[in-house]
Amino acid sequence: MREIVSCIDYVGVNDRTTQKFEALWPLPQGVSYNSYIVRGSKCTAMIDAVEISQCEHLLKNMNGAQPDYLVINHMEPDHSGAIPVLRKYFPQMTIVGNIKTLDMVKNYYGIEDNVLKIADGEELDLGGLTLRFYLTPMIHWPETMMTYVPERKLLFTGDAFGCFGALNGAVTDSDIDISPYIPEMYRYYSNIVGKYGTFVQKAINKLNCIEANYLCPTHGPVWHENLRYISSIYNRLSKYEAEPGVVIVYGSMYGNTEDMAELIADQLVQEGVRNIRIHNASYTDLSYILSDIFKYNGLIIGAPTYSNGLYPPVEAVLNAIKVRELKNRYVGAFGSFTWAPQSLKRIKTILQEMSLCTEDIPTAETKCGVSDTAKVQCISLAKEIAAKVLS
Ligand SMILES: Cc1cc2nc3c(=O)[nH]c(=O)nc-3n(C[C@H](O)[C@H](O)[C@H](O)COP(=O)(O)O)c2cc1C
Ligand SMILES: [Fe+2]
Ligand SMILES: [Fe+2]
Incomplete structure (x- = not known):
């Protein structure tokens, strides 16, 4: 007592x-x-x-x-x-x-x-x-x-x-x-x-x-x-208010989607973003991912296409975000595939269902390894998100 x-x-x-x-x-x-x-x-x-x-x-x-x-x-x-x-x-x-x-x-x-x-x-x-x-x-x-x-x-x-x-x-x-x-x-x-x-x-x-x-x-x-x-x-x-910073949540089986995550993070730093948290959805517990997402105002999600859908660990994170009716975040998305792209489309659809952002979501996508075009997209995605979160 x-x-x-x-x-x-x-x-x-x-x-x-x-x-x-x-x-x-x-x-x-x-x-x-x-x-x-x-x-x-x-x-x-x-x-x-x-x-x-x-x-x-x-x-x-x-x-x-x-x-x-x-x-x-x-x-x-x-x-x-x-x-x-x-x-x-x-x-x-x-x-x-x-x-x-x-x-x-x-x-x-x-x-x-x-x-x-x-x-x-x-x-x-x-x-x-x-x-x-x-x-x-x-x-x-x-x-x-x-x-x-x-x-x-x-x-x-x-x-x-x-x-x-x-x-x-x-x-x-x-x-x-x-x-x-x-x-x-x-x-x-x-x-x-x-x-x-x-x-x-x-x-x-x-x-x-x-x-x-x-x-x-x-x-x-x-x-x-x-x-x-x-x-x-x-x-x-x-009030769903957050500090300047970007959380990158991604899934990857063979490292190609992960390469995109690293590229994006690298560019975010060059743009002046100082709070960056990268989570591999297969390894970081959802509890800590959500905590960071509630803390920072930028959110970038990436995943490979998996059995004509979204890589399951990333889908689980998106569902958890949706359930929590997250608001006021600047979001970006990236995805990969080998023969029929699905993941990026799915991530975008789920993010849009949440009405997180009124503007277009910046994206990057690659077929197999990270192509030169995909690299350019990753850099431009990072630039756009950095400008928004630091504004
Ligand atoms: C089990 C499995 C299922 C997959 N399903 C699809 C698919 O339906 N459509 C497609 O285009 N690619 C599919 N892929 C290919 C991956 O999307 C592609 O290899 C991607 O680059 C993997 O990214 P990662 O290197 O980050 O793991 C599949 C790969 C695996 C291993
Ligand atoms: Fe309690
Ligand atoms: Fe309780």
């Missing part, structure tokens, strides 16, 4: 053994599932729970606290998994959520009794401390909400403002070097929340009226000292 502010403690847990979050996203630095205890003079509330395998750690961290309420800001099982166990330990504890939360509590865990349905803006008096609930749907599930404690100017934000990376000793950002958590925030946002930028923006605007000195997410550090910096990152990411 760790005090955040007077009468509000951290009781969350670190998970340093799960290899992939949602069985998809690598966790080289682990992840924390954050849970908090708020002690009023009349009642005690627990805010969010943890993943099922971490129940024992949670109970130990609670150090004998007897919650009267469990507030559920988000029902994804990385937080709600412990609910049935908590219900057995604390049968008197009322589960608090909105109409969508309680529907999920019933359908996941068969719990319908001793629940309290709250509406947007409603408050719960704990005695000297108040919990005020703000519905912030689709960050990144329909039931997501945030809980504010006005007396402490502290906001429990659910997955919003969260990041991968277990907590290394400290809970609040003031007590640690936050630099390892920043790339993990880009990765968490782009992997998990990325599709819902519009809803994040809605929530940010809705919560503009409250003053918060502490943001307490369900993953990663509590933001206090760096709250403004973190909010600005979140605000930018959810």
